[in-house]
Amino acid sequence: GENVEQHPSTLSVQEGDSAVIKCTYSDSASNYFPWYKQELGKRPQLIIDIRSNVGEKKDQRIAVTLNKTAKHFSLHITETQPEDSAVYFCAASKGGNNRLAFGKGNQVVVIP
Amino acid sequence: EPEVTQTPSHQVTQMGQEVILRCVPISNHLYFYWYRQILGQKVEFLVSFYNNEISEKSEIFDDQFSVERPDGSNFTLKIRSTKLEDSAMYFCASSEVNYGYTFGSGTRLTVV
Numbered sequence: 001g002e003n004v005e006q007h008p009s010t011l012s013v014q015e016g017d018s019a020v021i022k023c024t025y026s027d028s029a030s031n032y033f034p035w036y037k038q039e040l041g042k043r044p045q046l047i048i049d050i051r052s053n054v055g056e057k058k059d060q061r062i063a064v065t066l067n068k069t070a071k072h073f074s075l076h077i078t079e080t081q082p083e084d085s086a087v088y089f090c091a092a093s094k095g096g097n098n099r100l101a102f103g104k105g106n107q108v109v110v111i112p
Numbered sequence: 113e114p115e116v117t118q119t120p121s122h123q124v125t126q127m128g129q130e131v132i133l134r135c136v137p138i139s140n141h142l143y144f145y146w147y148r149q150i151l152g153q154k155v156e157f158l159v160s161f162y163n164n165e166i167s168e169k170s171e172i173f174d175d176q177f178s179v180e181r182p183d184g185s186n187f188t189l190k191i192r193s194t195k196l197e198d199s200a201m202y203f204c205a206s207s208e209v210n211y212g213y214t215f216g217s218g219t220r221l222t223v224v
Binding site (some may be wrong): 034036042043044045046089091095096097098099100101102103104105 | 143145147153154155156157160162167168170203207209210212213214215216217218
């Protein structure tokens with residue numbers, strides 16, 4: 001089955017700096033790549049997603065890039081704020097409402 | 113904004129007891145899922161459900177687990193004889209056709 005690896009496991013950034021989290025996936029048939037933000041004790045919330053027919057997608061301070069050849073995708077957060085502190089999970093799916101395979105998560109800490 | 117509702121928020125049960133976790137998916141969604149997250153670990157797929165039957169299940173979803181949609185609104189996960197290692201946060205999710213998961217707020221199951 002699909003195996004999603006996420007790096008680094010923790011990331012500390014100064015407020016205002018950028019944060020980048022990278023994920024790799026193993027199954028070339030995967031075509032849907034969402035990112036979830038999870039605050040302590042709360043549900044995972046979808047923050048951005050990308051499908052394999054595009055290479056980049058942006059939503060305000062958040063962007064995701066996809067490299068299908070290398071089978072990796074990255075989350076970019078610019079102008080980080082303390083409220084960006086959370087665990088971020090990447091996931092991959094073959095789409096069509098198939099299961100999501102999650103990475104292990106990345107703890108992002110934004111230092112004021 | 114429509115929400116996936118889960119009850120109870122926290123369930124404590126003795127090892128060997130049966131538990132039923134309840135979910136009310138978003139009304140116009142057709143696909144329903146259960147995921148679990150052991151404390152500090154990644155979110156893991158358990159089962160997906162469509163058109164009143166299981167469409168996919170993981171190796172975690174053994175004979176101790178079952179799902180049911182007893183009426184037009186509820187979606188339940190039953191664990192017949194709980195084990196200590198079943199302690200986790202259980203998330204229900206629903207989606208429309210093609211992507212767009214919405215997760216519920218979760219049920220924290222503690223087996224003692």
